[in-house]
Amino acid sequence: xxxxxxxxxxxxxxxxxxxxxxxxxxxxxxxxxxxxxxxxxxxxxxxxxxxxxxxxxxxxxxxxxxxxxxxxxxxxxxxxxxxxxxxxxxxxxxxxxxxxxxxxxxxxxxxxxxxxxxxxxxxxxxxxxxxxxxxxxxxxxxxxxxxxxxxxxxxxxxxxxxxxxxxxxxxxxxxxxxxxxxxxxxxxxxxxxxxxxxxxxxxxxxxxxxxxxxxxxxxxxxxxxxxxxxxxxxxxxxxxxxxxxxxxxxxxxxxxxxxxxxxxxxxxxxxxxxxxxxxxxxxxxxxxxxxxxxxxxxxxxxxxxxxxxxxxxxxxxxxxxxxxxxxxxxxxxxxxxxxxxxxxxxxxxxxxxxxxxxxxxxxxxxxxxxxxxxxxxxxxxxxxxxxxxxxxxxxx
Amino acid sequence: xxxxxxxxxxxxxxxxxxxxxxxxxxxxxxxxxxxxxxxxxxxxxxxxxxxxxxxxxxxxxxxxxxxxxxxxxxxxxxxxxxxxxxxxxxxxxxxxxxxxxxxxxxxxxxxxxxxxxxxxxxxxxxxxxxxxxxxxxxxxxxxxxxxxxxxxxxx
Numbered sequence: 284x285x286x287x288x289x290x291x292x293x294x295x296x297x298x299x300x301x302x303x304x305x306x307x308x309x310x311x312x313x314x315x316x317x318x319x320x321x322x323x324x325x326x327x328x329x330x331x332x333x334x335x336x337x338x339x340x341x342x343x344x345x346x347x348x349x350x351x352x353x354x355x356x357x358x359x360x361x362x363x364x365x366x367x368x369x370x371x372x373x374x375x376x377x378x379x380x381x382x383x384x385x386x387x388x389x390x391x392x393x394x395x396x397x398x399x400x401x402x403x404x405x406x407x408x409x410x411x412x413x414x415x416x417x418x419x420x421x422x423x424x425x426x427x428x429x430x431x432x433x434x435x436x437x438x439x440x441x442x443x444x445x446x447x448x449x450x451x452x453x454x455x456x457x458x459x460x461x462x463x464x465x466x467x468x469x470x471x472x473x474x475x476x477x478x479x480x481x482x483x484x485x486x487x488x489x490x491x492x493x494x495x496x497x498x499x500x501x502x503x504x505x506x507x508x509x510x511x512x513x514x515x516x517x518x519x520x521x522x523x524x525x526x527x528x529x530x531x532x533x534x535x536x537x538x539x540x541x542x543x544x545x546x547x548x549x550x551x552x553x554x555x556x557x558x559x560x561x562x563x564x565x566x567x568x569x570x571x572x573x574x575x576x577x578x579x580x581x582x583x584x585x586x587x588x589x590x591x592x593x594x595x596x597x598x599x600x601x602x603x604x605x606x607x608x609x610x611x612x613x614x615x616x617x618x619x620x621x622x623x624x625x626x627x628x629x630x631x632x633x634x635x636x637x638x639x640x641x642x643x644x645x646x647x648x649x650x651x652x653x654x655x656x657x658x659x660x661x662x663x664x665x666x667x668x669x670x671x672x673x674x675x676x677x678x679x
Numbered sequence: 680x681x682x683x684x685x686x687x688x689x690x691x692x693x694x695x696x697x698x699x700x701x702x703x704x705x706x707x708x709x710x711x712x713x714x715x716x717x718x719x720x721x722x723x724x725x726x727x728x729x730x731x732x733x734x735x736x737x738x739x740x741x742x743x744x745x746x747x748x749x750x751x752x753x754x755x756x757x758x759x760x761x762x763x764x765x766x767x768x769x770x771x772x773x774x775x776x777x778x779x780x781x782x783x784x785x786x787x788x789x790x791x792x793x794x795x796x797x798x799x800x801x802x803x804x805x806x807x808x809x810x811x812x813x814x815x816x817x818x819x820x821x822x823x824x825x826x827x828x829x830x831x832x833x834x
């Protein structure tokens with residue numbers, strides 16, 4: 284596909300996008316200023332890679348000054364209105380040296396079946412391979428969630444419709460989708476035959492995944508429990524074994540057939556504690572909540588509400604380094620969207636006082652947290668201010 | 680220039696005759712909500728927010744089409760919220776027998792500003808329906824609707 288234009292930096296100064304509020308709020312271009320979702324990856328040497336979707340195009344650019352300026356973007360795929368740009372969709376990105384893996388989903392037919400494509404670069408993002416499907420199955424795959432394990436493998440999970448589609452017309456029709464996953468041992472060139480972790484999940488919410496510093500990893504997602512209850516679950520996953528049992532995080536009792544468009548978040552501390560946050564409109568609680576588990580999800584602490592009850596709280600995101608836990612979320616008061624941070628220095632036993640990180644008036648992406656091995660940053664894309672990488676702490 | 684192109688696109692959409700069946704798709708922005716509500720004029724009304732890519736929505740849309748056929752007097756407005764092409768919306772509306780319904784498409788961002796403006800209890804889930812009774816009292820119904828209850832609104 285396209286080149287990185289000699290990686291000449293500083294062409295895209297995001298201060299130029301200030302003052303977008305006086306323009307129509309239907310942004311039409313493929314540039315970062317029109318992106319609905321931007322996914323960062325920060326390398327140990329401080330180079331920021333950013334993948335985004337805008338105007339039906341998937342693009343990637345680099346920054347050597349922590350997001351103040353970017354190289355000319357490379358358009359790695361174009362799908363027009365068929366690109367999945369839903370509220371929980373975002374491209375997935377892993378960088379390992381000169382090797383880049385990017386995955387995203389698009390709708391491939393008139394029946395709204397989706398396909399997850401991958402594109403690869405072996406030259407640091409100068410050129411990318413043509414997009415190809417990650418699996419041979421032709422049913423429907425959506426909402427990729429990708430990470431790199433400490434030993435350099437790629438883990439990819441997604442919502443898969445093959446089992447649900449096969450159940451149509453039978454006496455046991457299934458709702459939603461299934462949680463599928465696969466590992467790649469060669470940087471995404473090949474993915475191992477996919478496995479199904481859970482046959483019944485919500486089909487419109489992204490999956491969260493995190494590596495366990497002690498080995499293996501965990502996924503968190505909105506499952507469908509008997510009776511059509513769309514509550515959250517975690518599962519432990521290792522490459523060598525089958526996925527562990529489905530562990531319910533909380534009995535929220537959200538019996539519904541809606542698409543919530545809000546998936547959970549998970550982070551795992553150096554002690555192996557699962558920290559999870561999620562959104563629910565269940566019969567037993569409504570809002571955004573946090574809980575933790577010291578036994579790989581076998582049991583969870585009582586849910587703790589994030590933000591004030593009655594406020595519009597959304598998009599919680601967790602990050603762990605050692606026993607230091609960062610939790611951010613978005614709060615909307617009717618006028619401004621504000622990102623708040625809650626920190627724990629002791630693996631979630633105690634928490635510091637919430638503090639405000641950033642605000643915007645207008646469209647904004649989900650808040651994300653990334654680290655480069657030295658520092659921890661809030662990654663946030665807003666229509667008014669552009670892309671922001673805000674330092675929020677240091678690796679303990 | 681972008682503003683002009685957007686306006687032109689919206690005009691074309693609102694007048695488009697695609698294929699053999701005409702589907703009128705009008706743009707909707709969050710600031711238009713007051714105008715939508717004003718259309719009730721003291722009578723019951725329902726506004727249904729749905730998305731083409733939302734499986735529960737597409738599954739339910741033919742039932743809305745059936746309801747409209749059985750209740751031609753019912754004042755129902757449909758607002759499609761996904762960022763998809765007019766062709767995609769048209770295909771689903773025709774399939775659901777809703778081509779002649781009062782159809783809108785979202786022409787602004789699908790975000791917390793929109794949800795809060797429509798109803799502070801809406802968090803972006805789809806489908807949802809807002810109903811207004813004769814007194815103008817609004818109710819938020821999340822998920823697929825109970826059509827028996829909806830028919831009582833229009834009795």
